[in-house]
Amino acid sequence: MTLPAFAGGDVVTLPAAPQSLRARALADDVRFILAVFVDLNGKPCAKLVPVSAADELEGGELGFAGFAAGLIGQRPHDADLIAVPDLDSYAPIPFVREGLAIVHCDPYVDGEPWPYAPRVILKRALARLAERGLSAKVGAEVEYFLVDRSEDGTLTAADSKDEGLRSCYDARGVTRMYDHLAAVSDAMNALGWGNYANDHEDAPGQFEQNFRYDEALVTADRVITLRYLIGMLAEQRGMTATFMPKPFSDRAGNGLHFHLSLWNDDDAPVFPSPADERGLGLSEVAYSFVAGMLDHAPGLQLFLAPSVNSYKRRGATTSASGATWSPKHATYGGNDRTHFIRVPDANRIELRAADGSANPYLALAAVVHAGLDGIERAADPGDPCGPGEFRENSAVLPRTLLHAVQSLRDDAVLREAIDEGGHGVGDYFADAKEDEFLGWHNTVTEWELDRYLTAY
Structure with a gap:
């Protein structure tokens, strides 16, 4: 589209209007x-x-x-x-x-x-970030199991030969699932996501496929799309893909780790700082963002780990491989995967507390609000913890979904931020999750029959 020149000015050419949805679809x-x-x-x-x-x-x-x-x-x-x-x-x-x-x-x-739509909730959180001249970029690690389910409900790894105690990075397991992993990788690359790694995770039958980081909303959309793609492509090969946090009691569970960074209006990163005296290379803004996440960690867990099953992953003391990879305290430190927040380098932080049941829109919205609260208060997270270390004042993360519900109810700042506009979204979500917990709690399980049937 070309507009006529003003007196003494040049002809102005505006960019073409974006194609309609119909035109794009027909062209494809x-x-x-x-x-x-x-x-x-x-x-x-x-x-x-x-x-x-x-x-x-x-x-x-x-x-x-x-x-x-x-x-x-x-x-x-x-x-x-x-x-x-x-x-x-x-x-x-x-x-x-x-x-x-x-x-x-x-x-x-x-x-x-x-106001109850998760994508809308995230967009409002990002708008609040933008008011401070900031934007968030996010990478996501999507973990999942490929399983078969028998008629009696028993789950087994879809690859019957995948049964080792130390399965992580196993070249043979990856090769046997080559067709599925390659199909997912090809799909991500066709979509322009930049798949850069596909690996066998800690447990038999467990995998992870990675794509480049991007704007927070884009990454959240991609997590939803990727879950759908993985599920559909697994079904094409007669398998079931599950993102359930803890489908096997004796194996590591599915995480959803987020790598976060903040950027200014000039698209320059604000996390790195060569003057950092704490040794992680982070700026004061980054430390305040981390402090906000740590301060609100218990309430955040309802959004990061929002299912009954989540806390069977978090509460596990170990797995067949010897580790659960699920933090139990609100700590931060350097390149150490046992912390709530890991700092692998000066450009980003990794939040390791979310699991496969997390809604990426809600989880990232809650994290942005928590981090912003830390920035607005110029909060100090204290010195980073050493490898495997936690301090007496480190918050203990909720032990069950019901504890997480109460933690959100006790966190007025986080709840009000999610509730933007006074619609009661946080309370509504907490009430629904309490009902979910009680629905599970009121169901008689095999564990109870084994333990109590003839105990008295």
Whole structure:
């Protein structure tokens, strides 16, 4: 588009308007678009939209019964959630089905972003960060198991030969799963994510596939997309992929580790500092961000480890390999994977407390709010802990989901930050998670029958 010149000025050429969703899909030979959003539990909700209706999708005409979709703050009589697509997230995914594309959406109700929608919650947290001239970039490590489930419910590794006590990085296990791992890697690279490693993790049947870091919202979208891709591609080969934190009682569980960094308006990193006297190479802003995360660590856990099963991973004393890789105290230190926050180098910090049940939007939103609170208070995390060390004043992380619920209820700063606008999102989430815990607690298990049936 060209505008006429002003007197004495040059002709101004504006960039072309972005293509419509329909035009992009037609250019990519896409037949259907998967319009996706997630509920607070991270469940992917979608409608399959034919390209002929892409204009209606882009125009905000695709409605969902929110109460039926899942945990997203709606009652049966509430108005529809309207899925508004973010065109920047659109991507063809022919490796799942020929002619299929995916686009992430923000739920709206009555023309306003829905405050209980996780993607909306993260965008508001990032907007608060932007008010301080900052942005967050994030990398994510997505761990998962490939399993088979027998008719009696027993789980086994999909690779029957994968049974060693020290399976991590096993070249043979990776090779036997080559077709699946290569398919996922090819998919990530086709999407432009930059897959740079695929490895066998600590436990038999467990894997991790990595992609480059990016803006926080982009990475959160990619975690949701990757879980979907891994699950669908595993099913194509007759396997089940699970991100469940602790599917096996005697093996290490699934983490979701986040690598975080802050950047200024000039797209320059603000974490590194050559003048750091504490030895980690971090700036005072970085230390205050870390301090905020440590101060709010117990309340953060409800967003980082939001399932009953999460605390079977966290509470494990060991695994068959000799380690659980799950922190139990709110500590930080250098290149040491036993800490809540690991500092592998001066450019980033690694948050190691999230697990495979975490909703990436909610987890990152909560982390941003906690870190910002530390920055605004110029909080001091104290000196870093040494390898395997924790101090008497290091907060103990919640032992069960119910403890995590209470920790969030006790953290007014974090709860109010998540509740932006006074909608009670934090309280709603805490109440739902308490109900989840009690639902599990009220179920009689085999453990109880074995322990109590003839004990008295």
